[in-house]
Amino acid sequence: MRLSKTIIVIAVIFIVCFAGIALFVRGHGFSAREEPSSAETYVARKLRSFAIPADIRQASNPVEPTELAIAEGRDHFADHCAVCHANNGSGQTEMGGNLYPPAPDMRTPVTQNLSDGELFYIIRNGVPFTGMPGWGGEDSENWKLVLFIRHLPKILPVELEFMDEINHLGTGQGTTKTNPERERKE
Amino acid sequence: MSIRKYAVAALLALAGSVSMLTAHDAAKHKGTPTQGQIASVAVDSFQVKTATGTVKVSFNKDTKFEHGDDVVDKTHFTKGAKISVFGTKLPSGEIVAKEILMGNPKAATAKDEHKH
Numbered sequence: 151m152r153l154s155k156t157i158i159v160i161a162v163i164f165i166v167c168f169a170g171i172a173l174f175v176r177g178h179g180f181s182a183r184e185e186p187s188s189a190e191t192y193v194a195r196k197l198r199s200f201a202i203p204a205d206i207r208q209a210s211n212p213v214e215p216t217e218l219a220i221a222e223g224r225d226h227f228a229d230h231c232a233v234c235h236a237n238n239g240s241g242q243t244e245m246g247g248n249l250y251p252p253a254p255d256m257r258t259p260v261t262q263n264l265s266d267g268e269l270f271y272i273i274r275n276g277v278p279f280t281g282m283p284g285w286g287g288e289d290s291e292n293w294k295l296v297l298f299i300r301h302l303p304k305i306l307p308v309e310l311e312f313m314d315e316i317n318h319l320g321t322g323q324g325t326t327k328t329n330p331e332r333e334r335k336e
Numbered sequence: 337m338s339i340r341k342y343a344v345a346a347l348l349a350l351a352g353s354v355s356m357l358t359a360h361d362a363a364k365h366k367g368t369p370t371q372g373q374i375a376s377v378a379v380d381s382f383q384v385k386t387a388t389g390t391v392k393v394s395f396n397k398d399t400k401f402e403h404g405d406d407v408v409d410k411t412h413f414t415k416g417a418k419i420s421v422f423g424t425k426l427p428s429g430e431i432v433a434k435e436i437l438m439g440n441p442k443a444a445t446a447k448d449e450h451k452h
Contacts, residue, residue, distance in 0.1 A: 217427070218426065218432050221424045221425065221426050221432070222424050225367075308427050308429075309427055312425045316367040
């Protein structure tokens with residue numbers, strides 16, 4: 151008798167919550183142009199980190215950070231990544247700025263504090279429910295991309311020019327507001 | 337007649353594939369090539385005079401040298417030769433060549449390449 155009462159209470163709570171969510175979604179609609187809530191961002195990042203296998207998370211970059219390796223990563227980034235992430239990694243492109251969640255500013259600690267292994271894993275496998283595709287690709291090329299991502303905070307204007315020669319996306323100084331509805335919180 | 341047609345088509349397709357294999361490696365092309373004339377030759381580099389100045393083009397074991405559709409040795413390239421260089425530019429301006437072509441390259445741009 152007591153058990154069935156508990157079940158009924160739980161069911162009522164569940165129905166009320168579901169109805170509340172349904173009413174909210176119905177009345178609110180959806181837009182990928184909105185900024186994800188901080189709770190959503192927090193949970194998503196924790197889940198992402200949790201889902202990356204420990205051995206890969208702790209892996210260090212096997213490619214030496216030579217000038218050539220970084221430059222090769224740069225050209226690769228210009229060719230495949232910059233359309234969303236911008237040549238300077240700011241994420242301020244028409245595509246990246248309007249994704250949900252928006253492409254992160256890769257120069258900030260949010261990205262730079264990820265381990266080499268985490269960056270490698272994300273490049274290779276992508277991130278579900280975001281705009282980040284799983285590229286697969288050759289490991290050595292992906293590790294060079296990791297080197298370049300580490301280099302982004304100190305990228306030189308001449309390197310941005312080289313990237314622009316490849317993709318004609320501009321030198322992306324990170325000042326273009328592609329979605330003024332969003333306030334970047336990173 | 338129809339068998340003959342198929343045979344000709346197959347031969348053409350085969351010839352096309354062979355030509356694609358021996359021609360420029362589009363996977364090495366990112367952006368537009370740097371074009372110019374060899375001003376001087378060293379063991380592991382050329383100085384190349386371009387429209388905007390002289391640049392150092394260095395090469396390594398992975399660099400491919402081509403004349404037309406033929407792969408050639410680097411000794412084939414001498415002072416005065418007109419070349420097109422596909423490679424990686426270093427911040428210093430030096431180009432580490434992936435592919436050096438003598439003569440005019442076929443239309444090959446970044447759009448040809450999609451390695452991933």
